[in-house]
Amino acid sequence: MTKSRIAAVDVGNDSIKAIFGEFDNELNIPNIVARDTEDRPVIGIEELDTKDPIDGIHIRVHSPALKENNAIYRVGSLATKSDNATELDPGSSKSEEDQTLVMLFATLALDAVQEETGKLFPRSKNVIDANYTLGTGLPLREVKEGKDAGYRSKLVGSVHQVEFLVTPKYQGIKVNIKFDEVKVYPEGFAAYINLVMDNSLKIINKDLIDRRILIQDIGGLSTDIAVIKNRNVDDDKAQGFNLGVSEALEQIREEIRSKHGVELDSRRDVVEIITRKNDRNHIMVKGSRTSVHDITDRILLELAKKQYRLLRNVWAKNSQTEICYFVGGGATVLKEYIKTLNNNLDGYNIEFFEDEKESIWMMANAYYKLIMDYVKKTEKSKPASEPVKS
Numbered sequence: 328m329t330k331s332r333i334a335a336v337d338v339g340n341d342s343i344k345a346i347f348g349e350f351d352n353e354l355n356i357p358n359i360v361a362r363d364t365e366d367r368p369v370i371g372i373e374e375l376d377t378k379d380p381i382d383g384i385h386i387r388v389h390s391p392a393l394k395e396n397n398a399i400y401r402v403g404s405l406a407t408k409s410d411n412a413t414e415l416d417p418g419s420s421k422s423e424e425d426q427t428l429v430m431l432f433a434t435l436a437l438d439a440v441q442e443e444t445g446k447l448f449p450r451s452k453n454v455i456d457a458n459y460t461l462g463t464g465l466p467l468r469e470v471k472e473g474k475d476a477g478y479r480s481k482l483v484g485s486v487h488q489v490e491f492l493v494t495p496k497y498q499g500i501k502v503n504i505k506f507d508e509v510k511v512y513p514e515g516f517a518a519y520i521n522l523v524m525d526n527s528l529k530i531i532n533k534d535l536i537d538r539r540i541l542i543q544d545i546g547g548l549s550t551d552i553a554v555i556k557n558r559n560v561d562d563d564k565a566q567g568f569n570l571g572v573s574e575a576l577e578q579i580r581e582e583i584r585s586k587h588g589v590e591l592d593s594r595r596d597v598v599e600i601i602t603r604k605n606d607r608n609h610i611m612v613k614g615s616r617t618s619v620h621d622i623t624d625r626i627l628l629e630l631a632k633k634q635y636r637l638l639r640n641v642w643a644k645n646s647q648t649e650i651c652y653f654v655g656g657g658a659t660v661l662k663e664y665i666k667t668l669n670n671n672l673d674g675y676n677i678e679f680f681e682d683e684k685e686s687i688w689m690m691a692n693a694y695y696k697l698i699m700d701y702v703k704k705t706e707k708s709k710p711a712s713e714p715v716k717s
Contacts, residue, residue: 331458331507332447333702334438335695336431338463340415340547340573341595341656343430344691347438354434356381357595360426361401361409367493378495380437388432389488392481393425399492402433407592414594417548417574422469422478435459436489436502455502462698464512464690467551468567475511482509510698515553516560517693518542518654528700538649543638545657547573550634552641564645568637572657575630582622587612601627601660631664642675650676654689
């Protein structure tokens with residue numbers, strides 16, 4: 328029987344963050360896709376296999392879970408070079424978008440074809456049969472609407488195939504993906520688990536577990552505010568909102584194009600401009616270093632005010648809250664603006680993660696801890712499907 332490999336995947340609006348095995352592989356891929364043809368043109372085809380596969384993901388995806396089956400896509404960095412690249416739209420549901428599944432399957436297939444991983448799965452010629460035990464998550468709003476059950480049912484019980492087309496090193500390889508188990512967690516709850524437990528599932532923040540806290544997770548398309556008391560998420564008071572940073576990033580991108588004539592490939596380019604250590608909020612215009620502070624400050628401050636209003640409203644309904652943690656990629660983008668507002672206004676006890684990687688990878692780390700906890704509790708009763716850790 329094929330053994331199952333641990334996968335913890337955060338399908339974030341900006342990018343996919345995934346952890347495999349026993350932390351023996353990590354992948355981070357921009358969440359961008361573009362429909363394509365089977366024979367994409369490549370300059371210097373003989374040099375293709377010297378390039379990084381991550382930069383040239385070109386695949387056909389077959390799955391009964393998809394609305395558009397057998398479609399061909401450029402994925403990640405390669406998709407940003409296309410005129411028809413798509414990113415998830417504000418107001419869309421992550422659980423119902425083909426793009427979410429395409430990115431998930433592509434990420435798992437990239438893990439399965441690696442040389443180290445290949446020893447774990449049966450391979451016949453160019454076909455790999457890969458089994459995974461998956462931990463992933465959805466925004467709190469979608470979980471409260473019951474969409475997690477439908478999302479899980481799309482994945483379990485079917486075979487999903489990824490065929491690598493003009494992809495460096497992996498051309499012609501097909502990966503059949505099956506799921507032995509899929510756990511779908513609410514994102515706010517996952518953030519709490521990551522705050523209080525280490526990778527060995529031991530409590531690391533003892534002073535935190537019995538406090539009343541809020542966790543405001545700002546994503547690309549949505550914001551979740553988890554209300555924690557008595558070591559549990561209060562499902563009734565936890566709230567999800569259709570407010571993320573994507574719309575603001577798109578607005579900044581459009582204004583930069585309109586004012587400076589500079590076309591940025593994706594929202595990720597905007598994020599880099601506003602978060603990088605050197606030359607923050609500057610772009611090159613016709614070879615000259617040019618500030619876009621006027622654009623970014625106005626748009627991001629307006630969004631920070633809306634996020635702060637959410638915090639204020641939820642805190643008012645949970646007046647005994649002791650601290651609010653801001654997490655997620657959106658929190659990294661808005662950190663300085665929210666801090667300034669808080670200092671000038673209510674002065675709530677709030678905290679951000681200074682380590683940007685920790686904040687951005689928080690969900691993937693949390694799913695890893697949760698799925699490992701599930702596996703350890705069940706592996707004795709299911710020895711035949713004991714997941715492979717490395």
